[in-house]
Amino acid sequence: MNAINRKEQNTLARAVLEIDVNNHPGVMSHVVGLFSRRAYNVEGILCLPVGDGKQSRIWLLVIEDQRLPQMMKQVEKLEDVIALRRHTAEHAVFQDLESFFRP
Amino acid sequence: MTETLTGAQIAVRLLERQGIRIVTGYPGGAILPIYDALGQSTAIRHVLARHEQGAGFVAQGMARATGQVAVCMASSGPGATNLLTAVADAKLDSIPLVAITGQVPKAMIGTDAFQEVDTYGLSIPITKHNFLVSSAEELLTVIPRAFAIAASGRPGPVLIDIPKDVQSQAIEIAEWPEPGRAEAVPAADPALIARCAALINAAERPVLYLGGGVIHAGAAGTAIELAEKASLPTVMTLMALGAMPVDHALALGMLGMHAARYTNLALEECDLLIAVGARFDDRATGKVAAFCPQAKIVHIDIDPAELGKIKAAHIGIVADVGEALDQLLPAVGANARTAWIDRCRALKTEFPLAMHGAADPRSHFGLIRSVAACLDDEATVATDVGQHQMWVAQAYPLRRPRQWLTSGGLGTMGFGVPAAIGAALAEPQRTVVCFTGDGSILMNIQELVTAAEENVNLKIVLMDNSALGLVHQQQTLFYGERLFASQFKARPDFIKVAQGLGIAAVDLDLAANPCATLVEAITRPGPCLIHVSIDSEEKVYPMVPPGAANRDMIGA
Numbered sequence: 001m002n003a004i005n006r007k008e009q010n011t012l013a014r015a016v017l018e019i020d021v022n023n024h025p026g027v028m029s030h031v032v033g034l035f036s037r038r039a040y041n042v043e044g045i046l047c048l049p050v051g052d053g054k055q056s057r058i059w060l061l062v063i064e065d066q067r068l069p070q071m072m073k074q075v076e077k078l079e080d081v082i083a084l085r086r087h088t089a090e091h092a093v094f095q096d097l098e099s100f101f102r103p
Numbered sequence: 104m105t106e107t108l109t110g111a112q113i114a115v116r117l118l119e120r121q122g123i124r125i126v127t128g129y130p131g132g133a134i135l136p137i138y139d140a141l142g143q144s145t146a147i148r149h150v151l152a153r154h155e156q157g158a159g160f161v162a163q164g165m166a167r168a169t170g171q172v173a174v175c176m177a178s179s180g181p182g183a184t185n186l187l188t189a190v191a192d193a194k195l196d197s198i199p200l201v202a203i204t205g206q207v208p209k210a211m212i213g214t215d216a217f218q219e220v221d222t223y224g225l226s227i228p229i230t231k232h233n234f235l236v237s238s239a240e241e242l243l244t245v246i247p248r249a250f251a252i253a254a255s256g257r258p259g260p261v262l263i264d265i266p267k268d269v270q271s272q273a274i275e276i277a278e279w280p281e282p283g284r285a286e287a288v289p290a291a292d293p294a295l296i297a298r299c300a301a302l303i304n305a306a307e308r309p310v311l312y313l314g315g316g317v318i319h320a321g322a323a324g325t326a327i328e329l330a331e332k333a334s335l336p337t338v339m340t341l342m343a344l345g346a347m348p349v350d351h352a353l354a355l356g357m358l359g360m361h362a363a364r365y366t367n368l369a370l371e372e373c374d375l376l377i378a379v380g381a382r383f384d385d386r387a388t389g390k391v392a393a394f395c396p397q398a399k400i401v402h403i404d405i406d407p408a409e410l411g412k413i414k415a416a417h418i419g420i421v422a423d424v425g426e427a428l429d430q431l432l433p434a435v436g437a438n439a440r441t442a443w444i445d446r447c448r449a450l451k452t453e454f455p456l457a458m459h460g461a462a463d464p465r466s467h468f469g470l471i472r473s474v475a476a477c478l479d480d481e482a483t484v485a486t487d488v489g490q491h492q493m494w495v496a497q498a499y500p501l502r503r504p505r506q507w508l509t510s511g512g513l514g515t516m517g518f519g520v521p522a523a524i525g526a527a528l529a530e531p532q533r534t535v536v537c538f539t540g541d542g543s544i545l546m547n548i549q550e551l552v553t554a555a556e557e558n559v560n561l562k563i564v565l566m567d568n569s570a571l572g573l574v575h576q577q578q579t580l581f582y583g584e585r586l587f588a589s590q591f592k593a594r595p596d597f598i599k600v601a602q603g604l605g606i607a608a609v610d611l612d613l614a615a616n617p618c619a620t621l622v623e624a625i626t627r628p629g630p631c632l633i634h635v636s637i638d639s640e641e642k643v644y645p646m647v648p649p650g651a652a653n654r655d656m657i658g659a
Contacts, residue, residue, distance in 0.1 A: 026223060026235065033227050073408035079232040079252060 013064040014043065014089035017072070022080040023049050023056040031058060031081070034074045040067060044094050055082065059093050105277045110239035111136035111270040112143075114203070117246040119146045121282045123174050125528055127152055127161040129185075131178025133218060134205025136270035138176075150528060150557060153549035155182050157521040159189020160547065163198050164525020167508045168483060170319065172199040172253045173525070179205045180218030183264075184225065188515060190260045191229035195512025196342060197319060199258035201249050202230075208268040209237065222264045231259030239272040243280050250283030257406040258319055288405060291422030291430055299377075299401050299418050300434035303333055306375035308443045310395075311335040312358070315342025315511065316380015316404060322425035323347065323504040326379060329432050334440040335377065336447045338366055340387050341496055342511045343380070348502035355447065356456070359387035360647045361493045364454035367653040369447050370395050378402045380424040383413035384512070393652035403427045456497055457644070457659040464617045467491070467566060467637050471498040473618060474536060474564055477625040483508065483526045483535045487519030487543030490572030493643040495538045517546030520563060524550060527559035534560050534625070541567040541591065548600065554630040555605030562625050563601075563632045568639040569594050576642050580657070581649075590639070601632035608632040 021027045028047060035042050044061030062068065076084050108116070114137055118126065127150040130138045141149055152158035155177040162175035177186040183204040193200040207216040223235040232252045234245045242265070249261040303309055311330050317323055323346040330337045330353045337347050338358040347354045355366045367389075370376070376398040381387070388394040391413055402409070402416035403424050410419035420427055460466030464473040471494060484499055485508040486492040492509060501507050508526055510518035523537035544565055554561050568575075574589040601608035607624075611633060614620035624631050644658030 026227070026233070029224065030227055037228055070408065070412055073412075077406070077408055 015062055015064045015068060016087040016089060016091040016093060017060040017062060017075070018085040018087060019058040019060065019075060020050070020082040020084075021056050021058055022082070023053055024080070027056070027080045028058065030078050031060075031075060034071065034078075035062070038067065038071070040071060046093065046097070061089070061094050105275045107273050107275050109136060109140065109271055109273045110242055110265065111140040113239055113242050113274075113276065114246060114265065114270070115140040115144050115147065116279070117242065118174060119144060120279060121172070121247070121250050123147060125150055125165065126174045126176060127158045127165075127525070128176030129153075129155045129158050129178070129182060131182045131205065131218070133179035133207055133267045134176060134182070134203075134265075134270070136267060137203070137205065137265070150553070152521065153552050154547065155185035156188050156517065157547050157550040157553065159186045159200075159202065160192070160518055160521035161525040161528070161550075161553070162200055162202075163189060163193055163518075164485065164508060164522035165529040166193075166198050166200055166525075167522065168505055168526035168529045170199075170321065170505065172201055172250050173529075174201045174203065176203045177205070178218065179207055179222065180220045182218075183220055183222040187225060187229060190226060190262060192510055192513040192515045192518065193260040194229050194231065196510065197258050197315060198260065199253040200260035201253055202260060202262045204262065204264050205270070206235070206264045206266040209266045210268070212266065222262070226262040226264075229260075230262045233262040233264070235264045236266070236269050239269055239274045242269070243276075247280045247283035251286060252283075254283070254285035256286070256288060257316070288423045288426070291403070291420050291427040293430065295418055295420045296427065296430045296434060299403075299420065300431055302375055302399060302401060302418065303335075303377065303435045304438070307440075308373045308446070309333070309335050309375040309377060310355070310370055310373040310398075311337040312340075312376055312378045312381050313337060313343040313346045314340045314379065314381025316424050317343055317346045318504045320380060320405070320423055320425040321504070322380070322428050325425060325428040325432060327351070329428055329435065332432065332437050333435045334438055334444055336369060336444070338362075338370065340381050340384065340511070341509060344496060345501040345504050345506040349500050350502070355451075357496055359389065359653065361497065361643050361645065362653070363456035363497070364645055364656055365447070365450040367647070367656060368450050368454055371397075371654050372446070373398045376400050378404075378416070379428065380404060382409050388413070389647045389653035390651060393654065458498060461498070464621060465611060465635060467494050467641055468498050470564065470566065470611075470635055471495055471538070473621055474625065475499050477622050478534060478536065480506065481533055482506070483523075483530065483533050485509065485519050485523035485526060485535060485537040487537070487539040488514045488516045489540045489543055490568075490576065490641070490643050491538050491540045491543075491566040516543040519543060520547050520554070521550045523561050523563070524554050524557065524559050527561050528557060531560065534562065536625075537561060537563045539563060539565055540572060541565065541569060541595075541597070542571045544597075545595070548604070551601060551604040551606055551630070551632070558629050560628055561630045563630070565597055565632060565634045566637045567597065567634060568637040568641070570639040572639065572641075573643070575639060579642075580646075597632065597634050606630040606632060608634065611635040
């Protein structure tokens with residue numbers, strides 16, 4: 001996954017994951033560690049606290065491959081994950097940020 | 104009434120309230136406040152291991168023998184890193200463990216302080232969950248929660264990293280939390296159970312495939328009832344040995360890489376595989392695409408992530424396997440299935456496990472059978488990792504759940520002796536036998552001192568081939584007989600080593616009557632090492648070459 005070039009990447013199907021988590025210093029590491037140990041690249045990450053700050057919401061942009069359903073199950077098993085929702089790549093959350101990521 | 108207690112005292116009190124009576128560990132600077140508090144406890148006995156990894160495996164032995172959460176402790180830095188192998192081992196075999204590590208004071212975290220390591224970061228991928236505690240107050244929620252997580256659902260290890268200043272911080276306690284216990288799991292979907300029962304009732308050649316989850320769930324009895332009612336020939340994974348007695352008429356033994364030929368051949372022919380608390384490990388399935396090629400698959404597991412992970416199931420059921428089997432039992436019809444049972448019996452007769460030399464107590468199989476003959480089913484059998492482990496799995500008549508303690512998923516050499524000590528501490532009424540090899544025993548040899556100090560009723564059977572047997576075997580078979588780094592040139596005098604570390608030792612090589620010497624060594628209370636030389640040319644057969652299909656077994 002990590003070896004493919006930008007052009008190839010753009011042709012791959014993507015998915016957006018929306019993850020509600022308990023907000024504490026280790027939670028991001030728990031979530032992204034599940035991806036890194038499987039050499040499953042995370043294309044985009046956004047995270048901000050929600051409401052009173054006891055919870056955060058993590059948005060992940062990932063390439064959709066056959067491992068994604070297993071990845072989602074593993075994420076759902078984490079103690080600090082409260083909910084996981086899957087969206088298509090057309091979800092607005094990352095698209096609205098494109099102006100910040102021009103080369 | 105409130106009392107003022109330090110974080111260390113709170114931690115110890117919470118362990119007492121959990122019902123913990125033995126804690127094993129190794130002290131060091133960053134965990135000294137907890138050790139100070141532990142020293143004052145009248146309810147908890149501390150067992151001092153001689154290496155943190157030993158402590159981790161002693162705790163694992165307690166947890167594996169009893170099914171209850173066990174606790175181990177270590178200090179920061181090297182103490183924590185030494186503990187991690189035992190924690191990772193517990194993760195892969197789903198063993199409920201709470202590991203408590205000291206950490207440098209909060210203000211020094213991240214400064215590369217003396218004996219500082221990122222224990223929290225290191226332990227993320229090898230624990231079910233982990234905590235870095237930031238206040239004494241937090242211990243009141245974290246410790247019960249850690250026990251609940253370790254014991255709930257699919258069991259596993261939880262690590263709690265506690266900075267030294269949190270251990271020393273004094274706070275007022277007005278009220279204690281409830282101890283953390285295993286949380287109930289939703290019942291299996293009755294509609295899926297009904298479909299599963301229908302598949303079993305319609306199957307002509309079903310096989311029941313039991314995994315370690317059956318042991319963890321305490322569901323071995325129900326699994327046997329189901330097998331008997333529906334006449335299901337039953338295979339077990341390495342982790343499930345003992346779930347069904349090996350001499351049960353329906354038992355087909357262990358499946359996979361070192362299964363008897365008849366076991367893998369029966370799976371080849373089956374038309375329905377009922378996987379219960381098993382995870383289709385590569386050592387069990389061989390080449391997955393060729394595993395049970397004719398079979399529909401029912402998969403029952405408490406961990407939703409296991410369903411479809413390796414092999415797609417026709418029916419996947421997320422449930423406590425004990426509860427699911429309870430539902431399934433009345434729904435399946437009694438069925439003698441004569442043709443299939445006869446076929447399995449014929450396979451067993453035609454392709455038996457060749458156990459050559461079983462009459463000679465100085466051959467590998469003969470030794471295992473002779474040890475078994477000295478003991479009854481109340482004995483606990485632990486192993487290390489290597490050829491001896493596979494031979495014991497093949498040849499020891501295991502008949503009781505939790506009789507068998509072995510490092511399955513991680514395959515950790517050095518597991519055996521400390522885990523056996525833990526089992527003997529948890530259940531002192533039992534005789535514990537640990538089969539080990541000359542490679543494995545050296546990986547935690549220092550724990551012989553712990554065995555001597557605790558005077559545990561442990562018999563260590565050392566099968567010494569002066570080689571790393573499984574490496575030797577693979578180099579012989581698959582690397583053009585280029586033996587490299589697998590033969591030991593210097594041979595320790597294990598009798599003197601054992602005696603020097605404080606335990607009795609006998610050498611069957613020199614015994615005029617090896618059977619009598621063995622009986623005497625096993626029946627004499629207390630720890631004892633029994634040394635036997637084994638031919639390094641002996642192989643574990645049959646064997647499925649790595650990456651091959653289970654039908655393609657080589658040897659014997």
